[in-house]
Amino acid sequence: MIVGREHSAPDFGLGGSYLINRLIAESRTPILIPGDQVPIAEFDWPAVIAWNGSVEAANAVRGAIGLLKLAPKVKVVRFVESKPAQFPNTQLLEYLSRHGIHADFDERQITYSPAADIVAYARSKGCAYLVMGGYSHSRAGEFLFGGVTRDLLRECPVSIVTMH
Template identity: 50%
Template sequence: MTTQIYLEPEQATKAAGGQRVQAGVKTILLHVQNDKSLDSRVQTALALARACEAHLSCVHITPIESYVAFDSFGGVFVMNDVIAAVDEEAVRIRKSLHEKLRNEDVSWDYVETTANIASQIVSRAALTDLVVTGREPHRTDFAGPTIGLLGELLHRARTPLFIPADDGTPPDPAGTALIAWDGSYEAANAVRSAVGLLKVASQVRILQIREKAEEAFPGTKLLEYLSRHDIHAELFTEEASSKEFVSDALVAHARAIGAAYLVMGGYNHSRVGEFVFGGVTRSLLKSSPVPLLIAH
């Protein structure tokens, strides 16, 4: 594994109106790769960093497989033209991003490394508060399908993922946040992970999707938990009739209130969670008109 680190001097950041924001998000990891969603991820990460006065740590990971080719007899070799192309792309991305970030009012650093994508993100996420990544697969496809990579990150990392909306519009962290609540441990983990960012939101709403059976953590308990963090939320409840209903209900409610992002637990394993959010996780990881803050 090879790694190159590029540091930019720290810069003082200011919240809107010159007031310091007491947010709990102080380090954001941005996953950099060459795809059409890179600009939206950068703009999303910058919006979050400004709102929270957070440091932006950028990592560009070239899959080790990008340098390797296989012959018909199972042999492995490295091609000089492949090495040159991959290295040239890394230089181009670095220069482009450096030029963009130098004009922004956030502190940042930039790392280039060659390794397994998921393992590197998980490792570097250990001491960050939020990971900004996207749905686009790596151009070499060595990372596997995007849904597979995001699923692996959810299961292995203990840091929430922030995924931009399909149209790439950067979120307004000071806008309205919507929490998808089903009473599961995963949903609770997502809320705890999101507290630092929820403190910046002007409004927090909770949409409780449930079966008729009593959930593990009632929505009123969630309201109490958030209030102890000085986060005052409104609770709305709906009954779940199907997995498709849940996904549609979440998106419809988010659009109706103009939610800046949706907080949800991913791949729940409880009986309630599997019924309500198992398919919803897969659906929204593939496509979502609303930015997601998701944790397992």
């Protein structure tokens, strides 16, 4: 499903970030959100997987596996967090390998903020899009305290493929 960012309310019903948030939280379909600086992702360009070992991240990878097969290079980046991963890094790399995708894994420390670091990483590697899980914390928690999903939905120069 392709959904664009809409920063103002539409004529009918609720739209903008409310609609995107509902789609991510309730849809079982991967959602492509084009980047702010590109009309749509180039799927034959390199891709980056923002991996945190969560169920949501695993669902996003599973949902995007067809797109990831088109990428000439796949990078997996994990920014170290205090919470343990539900799915180990090796399990992700094995899963990708079973689908003919040989990915490079990179583990980093957070330097600025997780969202900004993910975008900087994707841009530094020449990636056209990033695959990430959406809302691994509750939406109420994201609303009150912020979160990576919310920050990237607000603005992101590269396209995002996400799934909850």
